[in-house]
Amino acid sequence: MIRTRLAIAFALLALLAGLQGGFAWWAASSAAHHAERSVVATRLLAGYLALSGDKQRLKVWFAERMLSGEADPNVRDRLIASMWASVGELRELLPLAESDPAGPERQAVEAVSLNISALERAVLEADRADGGPIPPQEWRRVILAFDESAGQDMRLLLREAVQRHHAASLRESAALARALAHARKANTAMALAVVLLALAAVVYFLHAIERPFAQLARVTEDLGRGDFQARSGLSGRDEFSRIGQLLDSMAGRLEEARIRSAALQQRLDALVGERTRAVTQAYESLLELESRRRRFLAELGHELRTPATVIRGEADLALRGSGEPDTLRQALRRIVEACEELAARVRELLEAAREGRVAYALQVQGVPLAAVVAAAVEQMQAVAQHRGIRLAVRAVPAGEAMVAADRERLQQALVVVLDNALRYLDAGGRVEVEVGQDADGAWVQVDDDGPGMAAEELEQAFEPHFRGRAGRERDARGLGLGLSIARRIVAAHGGNIELVPRQPQGLSVRFTLPAGVPA
Structure with a gap:
């Protein structure tokens, strides 16, 4: 059966298309995952680099302040605010970078936060209002606050964080490239399979359909020209053979009907002349009646709009009014009168429809x-x-x-x-x-x-x-x-x-x- 074979071919094409779509969705999801992780790693790397740079600039500012006393305090405040902003951004990115709330990344950020807090206190305490020199031990304490926190070497911690996120960014970028490459290869292979299957199906069905279709077209053209002796000659159990047999049967019945219709035609010609005059008169009467009916209904519809407009206007005024009982009572009375008028128009419409009058x-x-x-x-x-x-x-x-x-x-x-x-x-x-x-x-x-x-x-x-x-x-x-x-x-x-x-x-x-x- 042609229908069964077509169904199988389309089912295979649909299956391949579904597999291709599913794999494309998976590949896109995987690529999006790696891209997201690469972006997070890059933003963490940028945060740590910005934090390290701001610390170094603050250290330079502190040395200039202590040596010459000419450094601008606004620069110090801006650098400290920038470091806290970097810490805040790192904290926002932590849930995207690791799922463990107490993981090593969280510990590193908190250690950096404690170091910045201690560094801020040390710098503010050392920056004396009188601008005088500070003792050597105070100098060493502040310098040490730049590089250590609770026994941790902050330079080493920041360097490791930078290296770690740099490596993570490269790793996720490479994974993204691999996922995209795999997706391209798989999509190309599946698309090629779909094209080959479609071409094979087209060639097969063209070969299977061409001969019976040509025979059916020939017999259809012969029947269209009035040759009711034409036959398709198709035999079998497929759809085209069934259609050919039906056409052959129809051709026989048409030949019989043609003979009968020739006899009826003469009688019909006589009746048509009589009926045409009566139908023409009735049609003209119906057109006039229909024109009057449409005009009546259009005018009645126009009349219904006015009471509806009055009801809405009264309701809007009542809603926006002062709420006085007399005012509301008068508005409701006018709404009732408008409703009665609307009901009267509806009754007229129903009576007109029931009685058939148009006036x-x-x-x-x-x-x-x-x-x-x-x-x-x-x-x-x-x-x-x-x-x-x-x-x-x-x-x-x-x-x-x-x-x-x-x-x-x-x-x-x-x-x-x-x-x-x-x-x-x-x-x-x-x-x-x-x-x-x-x-x-x-x-x-x-x-x-x-x-x-x-x-x-x-x-x-x-x-x-x-x-x-x-x-x-x-x-x-x-x-x-x-x-x-x-x-x-x-x-x-x-x-x-x-x-x-x-x-x-x-x-x-x-x-x-x-x-x-x-x-």
């Missing part, structure tokens, strides 16, 4: 326009405060301006306009709402001092998914549905909506609705 149903009754405006302003007040924008009602008519409207839908249209005004304003901006009534009917006007819209953009502002340049620059995530929704709602109430640029900047949105109450 809003209005419940018209007489409502005071000022009350609708006050409710919309209160609903968006938290959003305005959260964004640092002043939102206020500028003026209301002396009498009740009554309109025949669906209160929720009319409030929704006003909230959409307020949300647009607040969304594109910077902190410190201002939005004002004015309610009035004249001979044309009742009206509401929303003024803002935001970026506004260019004159050439006003004609397209009410088209779905259109957004002005300033709006795109300030908020790239908008959908461009707000004004389209507001116009549909106002038009459903028999009113109109218009946009007027303000000077020096800003935009005025004005609703005009027929005054009066339903009969």
